[in-house]
Amino acid sequence: MSDKKPVIMINFKTYKESYGYKAHDIAEAAGTVADESGVEIVICPGFMDIHPMSNHHQIPVFAQHIDGITPGAHTGHILAEAVRAAGASGTLINHSERRLTLADISAAVDAAKRAGLKTVVCTNDTPTSAAAATLSPDFVAIEPPELIGSGISVTTADPGIIRKSVDAVKSVNKNVRVLAGAGINSGSCVERAIELGSDGVLLASGVVKAEDPLAVLRDLVSKI
Numbered sequence: 001m002s003d004k005k006p007v008i009m010i011n012f013k014t015y016k017e018s019y020g021y022k023a024h025d026i027a028e029a030a031g032t033v034a035d036e037s038g039v040e041i042v043i044c045p046g047f048m049d050i051h052p053m054s055n056h057h058q059i060p061v062f063a064q065h066i067d068g069i070t071p072g073a074h075t076g077h078i079l080a081e082a083v084r085a086a087g088a089s090g091t092l093i094n095h096s097e098r099r100l101t102l103a104d105i106s107a108a109v110d111a112a113k114r115a116g117l118k119t120v121v122c123t124n125d126t127p128t129s130a131a132a133a134t135l136s137p138d139f140v141a142i143e144p145p146e147l148i149g150s151g152i153s154v155t156t157a158d159p160g161i162i163r164k165s166v167d168a169v170k171s172v173n174k175n176v177r178v179l180a181g182a183g184i185n186s187g188s189c190v191e192r193a194i195e196l197g198s199d200g201v202l203l204a205s206g207v208v209k210a211e212d213p214l215a216v217l218r219d220l221v222s223k224i
Contacts, residue, residue: 010043013204026043037218043057090119093122109135118139119139129169130172139176141180142165153183154193162178162180162198184201188223189201203220
């Protein structure tokens, strides 16, 4: 991944539209738009789709979660090294739908770094963004939970949280990049998020549940 290109990160979650052959349709659309636009597009499929996604598509594949464990007797946990072996190049950590304690976030970031995975620590407010930056992840993704899946963009409902989080993160570690998420649904949202200081966006349903993901993705990159 480039440290300069804007990033559009698509979280597939566990929607019925986002696994199996439907996941491939979204990934193919993402690859097409990434090639057309030069924008970095990353997909975060479910665990069962990491291996096929990474083998059939050229865009970066991230996991939706890992646990801060080492190889051993951890039945039911997600091992960073196994995610890496499946083809993922990064992972989300502490998404609002998979919230962790600070100690668990730290352990997961350490595990990801050990396995060579890039890290995206999700946060819900400015102080948490600053705390996350102390762990030196690759990205902090600020997402007010009340706007996730709402269709109401954070860029209009709460633009201040993006600017404040960017400032807070950069004051701690200027090398950590910031993504804005929650309700992102158009090229205008992406444009505004970047104007507010972010390096891109994290979104899900706006692409995954769209009737035409290719058209939505083309719109998302249209103003970058």
